[in-house]
Amino acid sequence: MNRIRIPLAVTLIVVLVLAAILAPWIAPYAPDETDLANRLQSPSTTHWLGTDHLGRDLLSRLIWGARASLAAVAAILALVLTIGCAVGITAGLVGGWVDAFLMRVCEGFMTVPTLVLALFMIGALGTGLVNVVVAITLSHWAYYARLVRATTISLRNIDYVVAARLAGLTRFGVMRRHVMPILAGQLAVLASLDLGHWMLHVAGLSFLGLGLAPPAPEWGIMINDARPFFRVAPMLILLPGAAILLTVLAFNLLGDALRDRFDPAMATPPS
Structure with missing residues (x-):
């Protein structure tokens, strides 16, 4: 299965990343260029995917939407990786009251559902893409910190780690040489599975008007803007929805493949 999943996932992700990076050069129109005389047009040689209710080119907005979503x-x-690794490794290596305090903080964040916590943080911080990024980060970092701490503790008393400490290697050196290489695989699996989850959060919060504000090209905003025109032009909703679906699918396929690669016990049995 990995022979199919990994190439498919990587191909989709590479296409999306290239589209996001090259958006200023490959998008046929500016994403906010309006043309009311050609509103709600069907696909044509001028507008390959048609236009929206303001006459904006739908293909251009989809390409620029990839940039906004993937950047977020x-x-x-x-x-998440920076905060989670810093907290988890500190708790695992130092131990004692530092470990107890940091884990109580993590548990406090983990007791609230992630979307509820994200909505609360946006209510406190205000709307905008930067605040959406901060809110989602604060609602997810604790899970990574717990994973990193558990792995660090399991490695702390292994013979070669103890020998490295006795040889004078600092805690930072132990982390860099002996902890991070083992953590890398576990974090890659967890992060790849969470990327699609975060993508849905970003799109959902923008759909609710809590992220980027119109007329910014973002897939969640595009779906929200298209709601009144669903019967007239259903593609205005279906195309950005398909973009979100394909992106989440690509990340999930990659996450499943990496999980099977790094954790054979969780591998899917061959069909």
């Missing part, structure tokens, strides 16, 4: 997910990934 990439920022969430970087922040």
Whole structure:
């Protein structure tokens, strides 16, 4: 199965990333360029996927929407890994009251459902894509910290780690040489499975008007804007919805393949 899943997932992700990076050059129109004379047009040689209710080119907005969505997910990934690894490794290596205090903080964040916590943080911080990224980060970092701590504790008393400490290697050196290489595989699996989850969060919060504000090109905003025109032009909702679906599918396929690669006990039995 990995022979199919990994190439398919990587191909989809590479296409999306290239579209996001090259959006200024490959998008046929500016994403906010309106043309009311050509509103709600069907696909044509001028507008390959048609136009929306303001005459904006739908293909261009989908391409620019990939940039907004993937940038938000990439920022969430970087922040979650940074905070989760820092807290988890500190708790696992130091132990004692530091470990107890950090884990109580993690448990406090984990007791509230992630979407509810994200909505609360946005209510406190305000709307906007930056605040959406911060809110989703704060609602997910604790899970990574717990994983990193558990792995660090399991490695802390292994012979080669103890020998490295006795040889004078600092805690940072132990982390860099002996902990992070083992953590990398576990974090790659967890992060790849969560990327699609975060993508849905970003799109859902933007759909609710809590993320980017119109007329910004973002897939959740595009779906929200198209609701009144669903009967007239259903593709206005179906196309950004398909973009979200394919992106989440690509991340989930990659996560499943990595899980099977790094954790054979969880591998899917051959059909």
